[in-house]
Amino acid sequence: MIDDMITAKSFSQDILDKAETLKISIPLIPKELDSPFFFARFLTANSGDVEKTHQKILQLLEHRKLLGYHEISDLEIFTSIDIGKDCFERFNISQLDYEVTSRNVHVFVQKMEGTDIKEILKIMPLSYVIHSYFMLQENFSRAMAHTERATGNTSSVVCILDLKGLNLVDFMNPLSGPAQLARLVVQVWAEYFSEHLCKLLLINPPGIISVMWQVTKRLVDPKTAEKLAFLSNVEDLKKYLEPGAIPVEYGGTYRDDSGYAHPPEGVCKPPKRIAKDEYKAQEHIWIENGILKAPKGKGLSIKSFQTAEYTVKTSTTGKLVWSYTTSGDVDFEIVRRDAGKEVAIWPKITITSLKLPEYGEKTVAPGEYILKFTNPSNTWFPVKITCAAEILNE
Incomplete structure (x- = not known):
């Protein structure tokens, strides 16, 4: 008789060996996520590709922290x-x-x-x-x-x-x-x-x-x-x-x-x-922050696998507020740039805008902040984006 009961898969010895190697490069896995099979699970998901797995784990840990x-x-x-x-x-x-x-x-x-x-x-x-x-x-x-x-x-x-x-x-x-x-x-x-x-x-x-x-x-x-x-x-x-x-x-x-x-x-x-x-207006994020008329958006056109940036700066602590629409999929993230180095302040995800614009807000320290849009598709047509962002003094 065939047993159809679902069980978790076991991992190959090759994957388990690679997991031991990967542990050395990412030694501090949060205790609530750590288990004997944490690395093996991600390696299996990425067909044993150690470099890709390393990147995905770091992105995941960054998302939860940000x-x-x-x-x-x-x-x-x-x-x-x-x-x-x-x-x-x-x-x-x-x-x-x-x-x-x-x-x-x-x-x-x-x-x-x-x-x-x-x-x-x-x-x-x-x-x-x-x-x-x-x-x-x-x-x-x-x-x-x-x-x-x-x-x-x-x-x-x-x-x-x-x-x-x-x-x-x-x-x-x-x-x-x-x-x-x-x-x-x-x-x-x-x-x-x-x-x-x-x-x-x-x-x-x-x-x-x-x-x-x-x-x-x-x-x-x-x-x-x-x-x-x-x-x-x-x-x-x-x-x-x-x-x-x-x-x-x-x-x-x-x-x-x-x-x-x-x-x-x-x-x-x-x-x-x-x-x-409860329906949100197109200008919702701006109205919520006391701006009755949304700032004029900047148009961006992004070709396949290219990246466009929208930069805002502040000399004081404030609230970064952003809103954008897009005609197709984009990889979106926000980074703080200092002396040529970039540190993420908002996690990267692949997204498209639907009924509402994509919007958000984040308290930020003085500095230069970059909204980054990357076209992840090999489409013939560029992705069209209209974006507005400001840093409001708190």
Whole structure:
């Protein structure tokens, strides 16, 4: 009889040997992430490429530090970081209980019911969702490290994604906001976390599974697609997971009685509804900072694999405020430049602007600050950007 129960993969001896070498070059992994398999997991995700893995780990550690979730609890990631809090409360998601596992694999649950991606994109820029996905993966990383330290065996995460309530039409057009969001989130998963999430179990599909596959293949690469499984019956979860890791709502015994979930049998916290008076204006970030008329934006045109910069300077401590729109994908980051050296103050992500401009703010010390936009695509057409940034005295 074939055993379909999901387990975390083991790593080859070659990968484990390379991991020992990599430990020497990055010796100070945060204790909450450190485990016997931390480096091996990232190496496997990057096909054993040590140099690329080194770069990805440093970028990940930089992201958590710059956004301030490196020294707070799991719950605080969801409730105290503005970007994460504003995003997570709009999604129907579970916590990640360290003690709930199936064969050393953790389980995360997300429900699409009550979640309207198009509405979410009217109240926050797409980058909020992308940055929040990094924070969610921080939770996954901590849970896996906890289990690996405790058991000495590899761990991973399975996501149960309940598609009930999903408007499939929203994702049929690859240029739609929901499809763009899904594409960029999957890109982050593929680039940084492909070995964190070992399986995505999709239940209650809103249409014919073959049609769902066609839509999905537009959004994910072949390697990622291998980790997806559409289940025609919720009972099929028991083929992959032990009952203690399956929510009661889906026929298992897993409950969340912490006060987070409603109802406890569903283990998820319903999303906060979006009211029309929460819709953000195009000038929102400027109005929030007392500037009733947004500054005139500067136009930039960026050819394939080229970088454009927008520079602002201040002689006093202040608040750097920025806003931009873009016609396509860009890699965006902010650095402080001093004597020819650059230090990141805002983490790099790949992003595009949708309903709202991309915007943000950051308290800065005196100095020169560079908003950097790189066109990561080999497109014939340059990416068009309109950007405005100022440093406001506090």
